[in-house]
Amino acid sequence: MRATIILRRTLLALLAFALVTAGIVVLGNTFRFDQRAVEIPFGDGRLSGVLALPRDREAVGVVLVVHGDAAVDATHDGLYAPWFEGAADAGYATLSWSKPGVGGSTGDWLSQTMADRAAEVGAALDWARGRPDVPTGRVVLWGASQAGWVLPKVVAARTDVDAVVAVSPAVNWLRQGRHHLLSGLADASPQERADAVARSDRVRALLERGAPHSEHAAADPDPMTPERWGFVSRNFRSDAVDDLRAAATRHVPVHLMLAEHDRNVDAAETERAYREAFGADLTVTRHDAAHSMARPLVEDSDAVGLAVAVLWPRALLAPTAVDAHRDFLTRR
Structure with a gap:
């Protein structure tokens, strides 16, 4: 009888633990935005994307996401959700799409130059401006890492970009490597x-x-x-300096986010290049983070990263990162 009671209590404890864990997972993965799938014509094919919208208000503008390196899908396997939420809290929608050849997007991102990538962003922006259901009252480009060679090309070529958020952007391909x-x-x-x-x-x-x-x-x-x-x-000859100078003639506000523990990009070189180009149009924040704006512990430990990604994905990023993104958008 005693063994039966112990077994029953153990099973109840395990069940309670499972229920609590499931509740944490559900709560930790619930974000303050609504998301729907979109399809953007591009060349002879399409880009498969998502549009994330504020849940409790009309959006005043849209953030277009420009990915870094690698085969990234529209949500970066869900890792973009905190950025989408920060934009939604500031009253912005976010438009993001899978790279060519990733997810439902046609083409091959490995066949692209940085100019091709800029043309892709332009096509997505043209599509957004032609859609009454996409809020384009204000247009902000958000880009990370390799996007450092893409963002200034787009800004220099267009007059309809209102602001830029550059997250750990690279400047010179060979020096970055x-x-x-x-x-x-x-x-x-x-x-x-x-x-x-x-x-x-x-x-x-x-x-x-x-x-x-x-x-x-x-x-x-x-x-x-x-x-x-x-x-x-x-692409190995890519250097953003001339494009940064060309983009600076547009005088759009640029927010540069730098990581204190960036092993991929020389943050000091990036800051110098951006300050020289943009001057008073630039704001800079520095974060206790790795290159991706993840917390250093998350970046350095696969086990910790997996646990946080499953249970509480908001905690993947440095606590100041999304706040800086939201606050910059709120001031626009």
Whole structure:
């Protein structure tokens, strides 16, 4: 009888724990916006996207999301939800779409140049302006990392962008790559560091002379895929300085968000370039965060990151990041 009682209590405790956990997951994944699917014509195909709208008010404008590197879908597997919510709290809708070849979008993002990416953003903005159900009274571009080479091209080419939020944007492709490399070698031995730099220099030399992927694959023990090699070959000379200066002539407000623990981008170089270009049109906030604006602990531990993503995804980001995004939009 005693064993039966203990077993029953154990099962009840496990059930209670499961119910509490399920409640936390539901609560932690409930956000203050409504989201619907959209389809944006682009070239001969389409971009599959989402439009996130404030739940309790009419939106005064729209934020267009410009992704960083990699095969990113419209919601970044749900990781954009806190950014969508911050915009909604400021009275803005958010329009985001999967990169070409990702999700339901046609095409291949690895075939693009940064100019192609800027044209994609332009097509999405043209589509939004032609839709009565998309609030385009104010248009804000939000972009992260690789978007640093895309945002200024769009702003310089158009007169209908009202503001920009740049999150950990890159400035120079080759210097950014070297910064990323050296940041990852902080705990390496001198020989490991020298070997990694030498390998990087060999890759650079191949890129500079337009070597085919076959030559890269034969010379490197861990080569890029042919598709990635093509993407890098088309874009490794990217430098945003001239585009930043051209964009600055539009005098739109630019908010630059920098991470204190950025291993991907040299935040000091980025800040210098943006201050020199935009002057009084620029505001800057710095955050106790990694490159993606995630909390450093989340970035450094897969286990912690997974647990937070499942239970309370708002906590993935540095606590000041979404607040800065919301506050900048509120002032527009």
